[in-house]
Amino acid sequence: MHSDLYQAILARRSVRRYEQGPLDEDTLAQARETLSRIEPLIPDNRFTVWMRDVLPGEDLAATLGGYGKIVSPPHYLVPYMTGEGYVLEDLGYRVEQIAVRLAALGIGTCYIGSLGREAAVRARFGLPEEARIGAFLIFGQPSGALGGRLANTLLRRAAGATNKMPAKRIFFRDTFDAPAEPQAELAPLVEAARHAPSAVNAQPWRFLWHGERLYLFVKRHNLKYGTGATAHYRLYDGGICMANVALALEALGVKGHWRMLAGGEPGLPDHPPNLQPMARLDLQTAEEK
Secondary structure, eight states: HHHHOOOOOOOOBBOOOOOSSSOHHHHHHHHHHHHHHHHOOOTTSSEEEEEEEOOOOOOOOHHHSSSOOSSSOOOOEHHHHHHHHSHHHHHHEEEEEHHHHHTTTTEEEEEOGGGGGHHHHHHHHHHHOOBBBBBBEEEEEEEHHHHHHHHHHHHHHHHTTOOOOOHHHHHEEESOOOOOOOTTTHHHHHHHHTTOOOOOOOOOOOOOOOOOTEEEEEOHHHHHHHSSGGHHHHHHHHHHHHHHHHHHHHTOOOOOOEOOOOOOTTOOOOOOOTEEEEEEEEEEOOOTO
């Protein structure tokens, strides 16, 4: 078991107050190396990520359109994707891997969502017309002073990034009429999913254990997301959740992989109309090991 990776999944928090100044070159080199070893959800999609330094005096939250206050951010990533299949899900899946692996290096991160203004973002950064960018990722050294740690807690609370739902609110067994605590072999995976970040802390994911398989659904409609383009955060955030589960599998030394669902597959479990099928997790059985 890679306990440091699993602990990074659980310990990662949105950081909104950073130490003054950029990261040192060795740490930046480690961050760049992290960008080079991100696993795809859909291999045919094309993923690009740019690393940028914050300019002196630049109000990054205002520049990138984020909500809430961000203090002394030194760097940020511009990750975008082009492709034909499950692009937003794959984009969230890859960016969350970056966030967690940076957390394992002691680097703080913060998402700034951009789905409501993608056209403006594409124009600002000269991205291709077909590029999708679900969020920027700010990163740097979290403020270590007592006041800084307190400020991070308060800023996260103000931005709505606290209060994760308990497992029994998101996990169901056999039917969505039966909320349950996950069994022992699934508990670490569901716990990793619980700690996934989401826009406005919407937490759209719901898991169903059915026919010895784990299915992931997301809520189609969520008042927190709103309507229009921002409703698609359910797809991006669903990808983030899938990444946390995949990283937990890696940390625990368990073999498994996600299969995306379109919604019309034979044998798909019954589900409420407001839940959208997203993926099925195929785990290696004891007989296959």
